[in-house]
Amino acid sequence: RYVAERAATVAEGVELVRKGPRACGTCMLIASGNPPDAALVEFDHDKFAVRRPKDGFVGAANSYFELYMEGFEGGDLYSGRIGTARDLAVKERGKLDFSCNIAGAKGVPIEGMNLHSAMIDATNLRLKIAMGGIPACKRAYRAFRLTKTGLVADPAANEGGER
Numbered sequence: 001r002y003v004a005e006r007a008a009t010v011a012e013g014v015e016l017v018r019k020g021p022r023a024c025g026t027c028m029l030i031a032s033g034n035p036p037d038a039a040l041v042e043f044d045h046d047k048f049a050v051r052r053p054k055d056g057f058v059g060a061a062n063s064y065f066e067l068y069m070e071g072f073e074g075g076d077l078y079s080g081r082i083g084t085a086r087d088l089a090v091k092e093r094g095k096l097d098f099s100c101n102i103a104g105a106k107g108v109p110i111e112g113m114n115l116h117s118a119m120i121d122a123t124n125l126r127l128k129i130a131m132g133g134i135p136a137c138k139r140a141y142r143a144f145r146l147t148k149t150g151l152v153a154d155p156a157a158n159e160g161g162e163r
Contacts, residue, residue, distance in 0.1 A: 003030060004146060010037040017041050018048055027060035033123030056093070057086050061108075084108050098126060098157060104137030111135035126157060 002020070007013035013030035018041075025044040031037065040051040040058045051058055061082040084107040092100060102108065103117045114135035119128040128141035143157035 003028075005150075010039050014039050014041055014050055017043060022046075022048075025064065027064065029058070029060065029120070031120065031122035033121075033125065036123065038122070055090075057089055059085055061085070081108050081110070098124075098128070098143075101137070101141075104130075104135075109135060109137045111137065117141070126154060128157065 003013040003016050007016055007030070010030050010032050017028060017030075022043050022045055026042075028041045028043070030039050030041060038053050038058050040060055042049045042051065042060075042064045049064075059082045061080060084105065085102050088102050088105055088108075089096065092102075096102075098119065098121050101117075101119060103119055109117060112134070114137050116129060116131040117135075117137040117139075118130075119141065121127065125146040126143065127146075128143045130136045130139040130141045133139055143154040144151050145154040145157075
């Protein structure tokens with residue numbers, strides 16, 4: 001939230017995380033739609049690494065590719081769950097919209113422990129979040145928009161009977 005409220009660009013967001021207090025290991029996606037940009041920041045209390053999109057895609061699935069892997073040179077980032085998500089995104093490139101739920105697609109979430117699921121439309125400053133039961137990816141998604149005054153509910157984006 002701190003980054004979303006204070007950063008005007010992805011680069012500013014990355015710097016806020018780099019300079020701010022950090023604790024446990026985390027992967028944080030920072031994205032912008034205008035201009036299109038993204039970075040995945042991996043960090044813990046004393047280490048910090050940034051991954052940029054490769055072929056238009058960047059993502060994380062409980063893995064630290066640069067933070068803890070000595071000599072990692074951008075090898076195979078796309079195996080396992082993140083590979084499934086990337087393959088779906090590439091297959092649907094140009095056709096993706098806010099109704100596509102890649103985060104909840106078969107093989108992407110670990111359904112036995114999926115506490116929340118989110119879809120982010122950085123271009124239009126929108127997001128959808130599902131939670132309240134395991135697996136969250138099978139629950140109703142609630143839509144929100146980021147405005148100058150903060151995060152607001154976006155009932156118009158809750159098509160298909162979602163709450």
